[in-house]
Amino acid sequence: MSRAAPPHADGRFLVFAGVIILAFAIFLIVGVIMGVTMTGGLGGWNMQDHMAGMMGRAGNSPQTPVANSQPEVSVEIRDFEYFPRDLTVDAGAKVTWTNRDSAPHTATAKGSWDTGVLKEGQSGTLTFDKPGVYDYICAIHPSMQAKLTVR
């Protein structure tokens, strides 16, 4: 005489399988959410941008003012800072800003001049014919501040 399986065995198995499937589904959903967040897939969210905004590090490192008499002068934008941050050029000089960050930046002297948005690797060149002192910022990250003097 053989013993039949207990009548509740199937039900127990179904509950067990259900828990496994549910756990797997939660794992998948969390994975997708994390993936989207980390890669900036939603609305251009950007880790570098986010960290700089949180830490407010733009403009914090010390820099020596630079005077450059060349007709063409370069400013690099890197790690949410302008290099050099305090630049003097001669009247008539062409100044080129190049963005080395993955985040977009501008060089904007409100009411005077503007490079427009520079994406990673892009440059903007402006010619400065008249002497003057210009404080400028990044229009996207206003904590990025610099100064251009035309003499």
Ligand SMILES: [Cu+2]
């Ligand atoms: Cu910026």
